Amino acid sequence: MRIKFILPALEEAKSPYWRPIKYSLFPPLGLATLASLCDESDQVEIVDEHVEEINLNDEPDLVCIESYITNAYRAYEIADSYRKRGIKVAIGGLHATSLPEEAKNHADTILLGLGENSFPKFLKDFKDGNCKEFYQQGEVSLDNLPLPRRDLFKQEKYLVPNSMVFSRGCPNKCSFCYVSSFYKGGKSFFAYKVDRVLEEIESMKGKHLYFLDDNIFANKKLSRQIFKEMRGMNKYFQGAITVDSILQDDTIELAYEAGFRSAFIGFESINKQNLIQANKGSNIGKDYIAAIKRLDRLGIMINGSFIFGLDDDNLDVFDRTTEWAVSSGITTATNHILTPYPGTSIYDKMDTDKRIITKDWRLYDTRHLVFSHPNMTKEEMESGYNRAYKNFYKWSNIYKSSKEHEEIKMKLKHFTYAGAWKKFEPVWNFIIKNELLSKTRGALVKTLK
Missing domain, CATH: 3.40.50.280 (Cobalamin-binding domain)
Structure with missing residues (x-):
């Protein structure tokens, strides 16, 4: 067939x-x-x-x-x-x-x-x-699953063909999380066994990996086993973690020893009331700066995720968040306008309260405001979002932020990585058009090292 x-x-x-x-x-x-x-x-x-x-x-x-x-x-x-x-x-x-x-x-x-x-x-x-x-999804087990059919990928068309997961879902219950629509009323986290994870890692050629899990520290026992086994594999990897998971124990040190070099972290907001509204329990009351400094001392870069448009936000949120991210040494930023996806608790509440202003799914891209906000108009929100990105990635701010690191090596990594990611669009377009992405993977590994 x-x-x-x-x-x-x-x-x-x-x-x-x-x-x-x-x-x-x-x-x-x-x-x-x-x-x-x-x-x-x-x-x-x-x-x-x-x-x-x-x-x-x-x-x-x-x-x-x-x-x-x-x-x-x-x-x-x-x-x-x-x-x-x-x-x-x-x-x-x-x-x-x-x-x-x-x-x-x-x-x-x-x-x-x-x-x-x-x-x-x-x-x-x-x-x-x-x-x-x-x-229906039914009873899910990740035991005895075959490896993904990577032979079906056009590998030359991707910068990071070596992406994988060792878990599905997330034990956290953030109100805005799109993934939560998968797990309504049932188990929300599944994980592979350690031998299966190691088999998949070893099946992929090259030194670079990207773990696409929602949180690679969600199952600490499993992740610690994986990181211990990865020591000596000569791999360098990236993945998502939470603020609280950095501060709890020495798992972050084990991850670094295994090759962890760049962390995606959902800071979401620098306003505690917003975190409470979003049910972002992994961030509430946690010391952002202590977590950032711990990663910096190890040599792990940060891609910080921020959400604009939670109810406690005002017009100053864009500039305050950008200034905080720059002064904290965040290497790259991923910004979003709060988007109430269907299936999430925040969508259900906004729909009940008649705050949803459009159900044109094309606008649910985290770049448009699709609900009525108590403190900002649609135009103000979208203008602020665009300004935050523009200001964060100004050369002067890339330079300023890179100086926040303690070690020269991290300063250089920050400046190189942030500049290459956002400031050389024509170069990336040329590389992609001419199917040269595979040639750049070595440079990515050198930057991460």
Whole structure:
């Protein structure tokens, strides 16, 4: 059977915010995981519209589409195109799980939640000519899963082909978190066994890894085992952690010894009331500066995530947050306008309170204000968001922030990494257009070292 997996392009691909390098970082790991559950006799392909064009005139037996909120309309367009020709379509992913009835208007089958258990059942039913309209996640176990089908990736099109996870979900319950829509009313965190994680690490060539887990320290016992085993592998990796996990024990030191060199941290807000509103328990009452300094002394760079638009924010939040990030030595910043995704508790509350001003999912990209804010207009919010990015990445602020580190090596790493990531867009575009990303991976490893 011919099975085609598709990741449609996000709406940003058609907007002024489109950065080819940002969407050429990671291949679609989730689709490769599902592909590994197909039969050996199946002819399987994966198409990522961020890095290649989709042929909509082919004749697969089954099309499986992954949906996010800002690729939902494109996902539906692709699905409708195939279904008009009598080709069966299944849609899964975050958006389909959040709004299954909407997605069902464009698909024969909707796959809800994680697919490790439900996808093989769906495939069997499909081949038997007896598939259902909806497949629930069911009881999920990550034991005995095959490795993702990385052989289906166009590796030359990605800067970081060696991405992986050793867990699914997150034990935290932040009110704004899109991933929480996957785990309503049930278990919200799953993890592989340590031997399975090590097998996957060893299966990938090269020195660089990116762990895409929501929090690589979520299961401390597991992560400590992994980091101890990784010592001596000569790998350098990046991943997401929480503020409280840095301060608790020596796990961060173990991670550094294993090769951890760049941390994504959701600071979200420098206002305690906002953190309480967002139920960001891992940050409330925690010493941000102590966590930052601990990482700096080790030699771990920080990509700080910040959310604008929580109810306690005023017009000064953009400049105050940027000034704090620069003066704290944050290497790169990922800013967002608060976006109440369907399926989250914050969306449910805002919808009940009639604060949602649009349900055009194309605008749910964390760059537009989609709800009424008590202290700012839509124009003020979006202007402030754009100003915060522009100011953080000014050469003068990159230089100023790099000087906040204690060691010369970290000062140089900061300046090089931040400058290369944000200030050389034409260079990245040339590299991508000429399929030279693989040539830059060595430079990335040298910078991380």
